[in-house]
Amino acid sequence: MHENRLGKIGENMNAMLHDQDASARSDAGIIVMSMFFAGILIVAFTTSPIASGTEIGERAPIFTAKATNGNGWDSFAFEDLLDMSWTWNSTEESPWIAVEFLDIDCGFCKRSATEVGEWAQMYSAEQWPGPDVVFVGIAVGFLGDHTRAELVEFRTQYNNNFLYVDDLDVSIAKEWDVGATPTYFLVQPDGIVAWNSQATNGLGWDAKEEKSVPLNGFDDGYVQLNEAIEQLTMMNGGE
Amino acid sequence: MNEYAVLSIHGAAILFGLVLLTPFGSSVASILHGRYPSTTTKRGQLLAGMVFVCFGGFTVSAHTLWMHNKLSEGASVCSGSSILNCDGLIGNVAYNTDPLFGQPWGLVGMVAFTALMWLVITIAKEPMSPQTQLFIKGGLGATIAGIPVIMLLVSYEFKEGLICPFCTTAHIANLIALVGFFLLFKLYESDEWAPDMKKSSRK
Numbered sequence: 001m002h003e004n005r006l007g008k009i010g011e012n013m014n015a016m017l018h019d020q021d022a023s024a025r026s027d028a029g030i031i032v033m034s035m036f037f038a039g040i041l042i043v044a045f046t047t048s049p050i051a052s053g054t055e056i057g058e059r060a061p062i063f064t065a066k067a068t069n070g071n072g073w074d075s076f077a078f079e080d081l082l083d084m085s086w087t088w089n090s091t092e093e094s095p096w097i098a099v100e101f102l103d104i105d106c107g108f109c110k111r112s113a114t115e116v117g118e119w120a121q122m123y124s125a126e127q128w129p130g131p132d133v134v135f136v137g138i139a140v141g142f143l144g145d146h147t148r149a150e151l152v153e154f155r156t157q158y159n160n161n162f163l164y165v166d167d168l169d170v171s172i173a174k175e176w177d178v179g180a181t182p183t184y185f186l187v188q189p190d191g192i193v194a195w196n197s198q199a200t201n202g203l204g205w206d207a208k209e210e211k212s213v214p215l216n217g218f219d220d221g222y223v224q225l226n227e228a229i230e231q232l233t234m235m236n237g238g239e
Numbered sequence: 240m241n242e243y244a245v246l247s248i249h250g251a252a253i254l255f256g257l258v259l260l261t262p263f264g265s266s267v268a269s270i271l272h273g274r275y276p277s278t279t280t281k282r283g284q285l286l287a288g289m290v291f292v293c294f295g296g297f298t299v300s301a302h303t304l305w306m307h308n309k310l311s312e313g314a315s316v317c318s319g320s321s322i323l324n325c326d327g328l329i330g331n332v333a334y335n336t337d338p339l340f341g342q343p344w345g346l347v348g349m350v351a352f353t354a355l356m357w358l359v360i361t362i363a364k365e366p367m368s369p370q371t372q373l374f375i376k377g378g379l380g381a382t383i384a385g386i387p388v389i390m391l392l393v394s395y396e397f398k399e400g401l402i403c404p405f406c407t408t409a410h411i412a413n414l415i416a417l418v419g420f421f422l423l424f425k426l427y428e429s430d431e432w433a434p435d436m437k438k439s440s441r442k
Contacts, residue, residue: 024365
């Protein structure tokens with residue numbers, strides 16, 4: 001029974017490859033493939049797509065979550081911080097975004113928390129000649145089950161006067177491909193990742209040239225968030 | 240050009256194809272008789288209708304791929320304050336690629352309608368081929384396989400509370416193609432497929 005069926009399929013395949021109807025199939029194939037590639041070429045020549053991801057030059061994944069600025073937990077959409085019309089020579093004063101993934105039980109996060117709080121104030125102050133930088137802390141639960149109350153306490157203790165996002169279920173961290181804390185990102189106002197502290201620490205994204213450029217880590221060669229901010233936001237005139 | 244004006248061009252091709260598939264199609268097909276004599280037959284009329292439906296499905300899919308790319312650049316291509324909003328769906332990274340290969344849905348649609356178009360043109364070129372029935376069944380199976388995919392995409396629309404008119408047009412084209420392949424199957428089983436020949440002599 002099976003042999004008969006297989007034999008029939010074999011005969012069919014043989015006929016499809018060698019009989020005179022094969023020319024109809026190849027003619028039809030030429031027509032539809034021409035149509036397909038014409039479509040692909042039109043799309044390719046009229047667009048320049050940007051991949052979504054957290055490597056430099058990619059579009060940062062957007063998310064919605066609950067966040068606090070010290071007064072309760074409200075809905076927060078990362079997209080609301082973005083200005084899609086921003087370009088490297090834009091005269092609009094759209095802020096850059098510094099994203100910090102932190103765990104309140106992580107020693108490195110505790111050690112840098114005060115400094116990050118100071119940077120958040122410094123890069124939005126009048127004295128700072130560059131564009132404003134908005135800080136967003138994304139609190140993950142890698143090292144234990146924390147509560148929102150503990151996040152608020154940590155935020156207050158280290159004087160982090162910026163938005164803390166609840167990512168205790170680690171969903172945003174997964175989407176941003178974050179496996180350790182603290183991890184920092186600097187995101188252009190249009191949502192393109194300009195710097196990723198873990199993946200390519202010594203490289204930043206030049207929005208004008210649309211290519212990666214080396215950054216200087218002034219103390220030990222390792223680029224800190226403040227160093228990335230100062231070099232990248234001021235790279236093309238500081239707008 | 241307004242995006243809905245462009246959508247109406249895709250829609251017009253699909254609608255014309257749909258009309259050719261209906262009983263009213265014979266009078267509409269008369270405008271094609273001079274250039275394409277095969278459309279004087281029921282079989283030719285159905286196949287012509289299928290070509291238009293698949294072509295409209297292909298172009299609207301290509302358009303959604305274009306939108307997908309434009310949205311990744313940061314542009315807005317089809318967003319309104321109303322429920323009809325493509326940006327919120329085609330631009331949503333959680334939903335805008337197929338879960339199997341990670342390719343944009345527009346590209347999936349282009350490949351699907353290209354394959355359907357190949358089946359239709361091959362049948363049209365060699366309607367008496369011994370493989371014709373296999374090709375009709377293949378088209379029927381492919382369009383039926385498209386239904387779960389459409390259901391998945393509609394579930395995304397429900398989740399987001401939005402409707403993407405371009406995507407919906409492509410879904411409708413797939414459903415019309417399904418009906419078209421079914422009509423071709425019924426016709427093939429009847430003596431009307433080749434009125435000059437007995438059905439038994441075709442096999």
